[in-house]
Amino acid sequence: MDNLDLARWQFAITTVYHFLFVPVTIGLSAVVAWYHSAWVRKRNPDDLRLAKFFGKLFTINFALGLVTGLVQEFQFGMNWSSYSRFVGDIFGAPLALEALLAFFLESTFLGLWIFGWGRLPEKLHAACMWIVHIGTLLSAYFILAANSFMQNPVGWRFNPDTGRAELTDFMAVLTNKVQLVTFPHIVTAAYMVGGATVMAVTLWHLRRRDVGADAPMYRRSARLGAVVTLVAAMGVGLTGDIQGKIMTDVQPMKMAAAEALYETSDGHAPFSLLTIGSLNGQEEKFAITVPSLLSFLATGHFDGTVQGINDLKKEYAQKYGEAGNPMTRDATYTPNIPLAYWSFRLMIGVGMSAALIALVVLWVTRGDRIPRARWWHWVLMATPLLPLFGNSFGWIFTEIGRQPWLVFGVYTTESGVSPSVSAGDVLTSMVVYTVLYGALAVIEVKLFLKYVRAGAQPFEEPPKPDHHDDEDAELAFAY
């Protein structure tokens, strides 16, 4: 492997890993803020218990999200310095704004929330977690604006004197049509993860033999989690559908790759649920298909035309190869088809199965029923992971489907790597990250499960904000 392959693998590994923590952070911060302010408003002790319970799970997860995010930011300069030079004028701004407007909010107010017991007036204390949540949303907005530029470059021009891309319209970058639909797609997908986590964790406790008087609390929470999962799933589906049409418009090759559609279809293109056999377009294969669905997904009409890989390849070769410059030349102009094909299906299948579970949970927990079957244990263990992996597959699909481009139609991935960094350096860092991330995953999951098992702690009246006026008073919260 050369350092291009290594740098790509490294980006894939560190990004997928980082994005395991991001949706949980977005989703759970809303959950904690919700329960904390419910306690402030309605004084139901269960709400405070749940706020603290999910607060613990949230902080365990947040720590890893933060530090793995640092790797992401440094990585552009370390492994992709040519890309950073080329696109920094445009791409750097959302990253800087993300840090200045979002990360400061998140980190500062999370510190206040964690240590604020007995120090902050309770309304302000609950507001701190809402501010953390707003920070997570702002962060998502800016980083997705940067990513959307890579999918659909807008508001820029190429400066032939410097050989760099230059920003001409910042508002256009922030309101990129890809961005406007990707942001709600990602946020609702994160809420699905949050909802599914709440649902699974509290239903697990509801099924405990010794749940006792806590049953109503856990039931209420499990049902809320299920509703959130369902509503968010609808949002994911709706935005995903719009996204498909925009994608067909701006990146037709990605849609063709999603179906492994080699020959252009003049209408009523079917969508295959699964395919057995090769996806190279040469051999006969067995597939289960839904008639006209691909046409609908791509164009909104059942008789819409969907361009195939072979036609697009010719078109791209002419447009970017012959007429283009060294930064746009590529031998294939085709992404990894099987990977795009399967990640697209897994995104939808794995992600949406959580919605199905949520529906069943609402049914089996109605009234005062508790699902008793043994297999529920295994279903609940898997439930938070389903939308989480749906998120991962979505990212794998959208990033793989963009290849060979780093910035679509403008700059190939191959052009972006650091010329001054050796393959040995990249390999070293990759081994280090992989070993470290692996070890951290074990530590994190064990800790997470320990606190999941412990459940919501008994209610304690929180100390008043003047608690520390007494010089000798014990700290209400201390590590």
Next chain:
Amino acid sequence: MELSTVWFVIIAVLWTGYFVLEGFDFGVGMLLPVLGRGKDAELTEKRRRVMINTIGPVWDGNEVWVITAAGAMFAAFPHWYATMFSAFYLPLLLILVALIVRALGIDYRPKRDEPQWRRNCDLAITFGSTVPAFVWGLAFTSVVRGLPINADKDFTGSLLDLFHPVAILGGLVTVALFLTHGALFIALKTMGPISDDARRVAARTGVVAAVLALALLVLLGTSNGNAASWGTSVLAAAALVGSLVANSRDRNGWAFLGTFVTIALAVVTYFLMLFPNVMPSSTNPAWSLTTENASSTDYTLTIMTWVAVVFTPVVLLYQSWTYWIFRKRIGVQHLPAQSSH
């Protein structure tokens, strides 16, 4: 003033913010095995908890300054960001690993009530504080001295070029300064024996820092200095001496302010030595990265300037407010028997 010069100043401000704030976090982490030691295991644990609680609510917000500094470099000086981050590939990897284990050490330490777990977390915190304290000093000293950079703005040297003796001295200076800064922070934020011990440690590390810093500033000043940088060097030295005097008179606030100003002026000195370069090339001065040839377009810089001018004060305001909320000194007597988590 040129917009690119404005951004050079803003980048300097962001790195200054990072080092004056995270500097004491690193100091506290490095001192964990030194000051966090009592006559028995129980007192040792309590003292360590007191130390960690002094930075507990704020360290995370302090660390965001480096994310912002790096992001701002990417946005305002893409070439600077690209050249520096790819040149310092392995040192930055080391910093990232250190920051990762340190963050988890602090956050996860109270979450398991097991001595071995806490020992591992302490090790992570101390390692994770020492490594960046050293490597940042090394990296910035290397940048000021100049590195082999070609006409394409790419670093052409090897790892050995980054470990020049003067650069190593730079790393030692930041370690000594942050140790002193952290000790003075503990002296200011705690009460009882631990505060007194911190003062004594600061008195010693402060002298070491002063001697090393003097050597560094003279060495670097003769090769890269200018009138302005000599001026700030002298002021930085004066602030450090003032801090040590204040410390000997048990004026904790003034002593801490002293190292705060020292570190800030040290960063300013480095940036004054750089200007108008941002990364001098030792291969050919004509290939140096400058504020002009490394910067973004005026359009981008204009937008970024507005955002920075409006939002940086807001950030400063709420971060200062956080320090106000957690202003009380703490001692071992304030700790609940069990860690909250």
